[in-house]
Amino acid sequence: GENVEQHPSTLSVQEGDSAVIKCTYSDSASNYFPWYKQELGKRPQLIIDIRSNVGEKKDQRIAVTLNKTAKHFSLHITETQPEDSAVYFCAASNTGNQFYFGTGTSLTVIP
Amino acid sequence: GAVVSQHPSRVICKSGTSVKIECRSLDFQATTMFWYRQFPKQSLMLMATSNEGSKATYEQGVEKDKFLINHASLTLSTLTVTSAHPEDSSFYICSAREPGRLPEAFFGQGTRLTVV
Numbered sequence: 001g002e003n004v005e006q007h008p009s010t011l012s013v014q015e016g017d018s019a020v021i022k023c024t025y026s027d028s029a030s031n032y033f034p035w036y037k038q039e040l041g042k043r044p045q046l047i048i049d050i051r052s053n054v055g056e057k058k059d060q061r062i063a064v065t066l067n068k069t070a071k072h073f074s075l076h077i078t079e080t081q082p083e084d085s086a087v088y089f090c091a092a093s094n095t096g097n098q099f100y101f102g103t104g105t106s107l108t109v110i111p
Numbered sequence: 112g113a114v115v116s117q118h119p120s121r122v123i124c125k126s127g128t129s130v131k132i133e134c135r136s137l138d139f140q141a142t143t144m145f146w147y148r149q150f151p152k153q154s155l156m157l158m159a160t161s162n163e164g165s166k167a168t169y170e171q172g173v174e175k176d177k178f179l180i181n182h183a184s185l186t187l188s189t190l191t192v193t194s195a196h197p198e199d200s201s202f203y204i205c206s207a208r209e210p211g212r213l214p215e216a217f218f219g220q221g222t223r224l225t226v227v
Contacts, residue, residue, distance in 0.1 A: 001170075032214040043204060043218040044155070051214070089154060098145050099206070099216055101155045 002027040004092050006102030013080050014110050021105045023090035024072040030092040033066060033073045034099070037086045044089060048075070080109045113209045114138055117219025124195055124226055132190045132222045134205030140185035141207035145216070146178075149202040161188040161205075195226040 003026040013019050025033075031052035036044035050057045050064045050073065057064050061080075066073040077084055090102040114137040124130050134144055142163045147155040159180055160168040167180035177199075179191040192199055204221040208214065 034215070041202070041221070041223065043220050046215065049215065093214060093216075098157050098160055100157060101147075103154045104152075106152075 002030055002092050002094075002100040004090060004100050004102040006090050006105060008105060009103065010106045010108075012108045012110060015080060015082060017080055019075075019077045019080055019084070019107055019109075021075045021088055021090070021107075022072060023074070023092075023102045024070075025092040025100075026071065027092065027094070028071070029094045032093045033064070034091050034093070035062075035064060035075045036089045036091065036101075038089060038104075039086050047088075077107075080107075082109050082111050085109045113212055113215075113217045115205065115207050115217045115219045117205055117222055119222060120220060121223045122225070124224070126196055126226055127194055129191055129193045130195055130224060132192075132203055132205075132224075134188045134190070134207070134219050136186045136207050136209070136217075139207075139209040139211070141188075141209070142185060144182060144188040144205055144207045146180065146188075146190050147204045147206070149204060149221075151202075155204060158190075163188075192224065195224070197226045200224055200226045 006023045034049035037047050038044045048062050050066050061078045063076040088105045091099045093099045116135045118133045144161040146158045149155045158173045161180045161182040163182045169175045182188040205219045206216045
């Protein structure tokens with residue numbers, strides 16, 4: 001099955017700085033890569049996703065890049081704000097099939 | 112649209128009893144639903160894939176006789192934790208994909224199970 005690794009496990013940044021979280025995956029058949037933000041005790045919230053036919057996608061302060069050859073993808077958050085503090089998960093999926101999640105990154109934005 | 116509702120949100124049960132968790136797709140039909148378990152400060156671990164009208168597919172290491180999954184209709188999947196033990200205490204989350212909005216997945220709000 002798919003194996004998704006995520007780094008770092010914890011990340012602290014000053015407000016206004018950028019945060020980068022990286023994931024690798026193992027199954028070359030995976031073609032959909034979402035990123036989720038999860039607050040304690042709540043369901044994961046989709047913040048951005050990318051499909052395998054695209055190399056980069058941006059939505060305001062959030063961007064995701066994908067290198068399909070190297071099997072890695074990254075989340076970039078610019079101009080971080082305290083409300084960005086949460087746990088972030090990457091995931092990989094083959095359309096129509098199950099998701100496999102990374103191990104999570106606890107992001108703290110220091111005011 | 113694409114709402115997944117999970118019930119109950121919290122449950123406390125005694126060791127040895129069974130607990131049923133429901134996952135419903137409210138405004139779409141889901142032939143497949145997924146069940147995850149999340150321990151504190153850990154990731155969502157896929158437990159099983161629930162298939163409407165057929166047996167669930169379990170991930171390696173998940174006991175199918177302990178975690179019974181029933182997907183009796185296109186809008187409802189249930190997870191029953193049988194003979195629960197304290198180590199089964201966890202956050203259980205279901206998800207489903209709406210055929211018209213692939214490949215995005217939609218998650219239930221989760222169930223916090225505490226076994227005492």
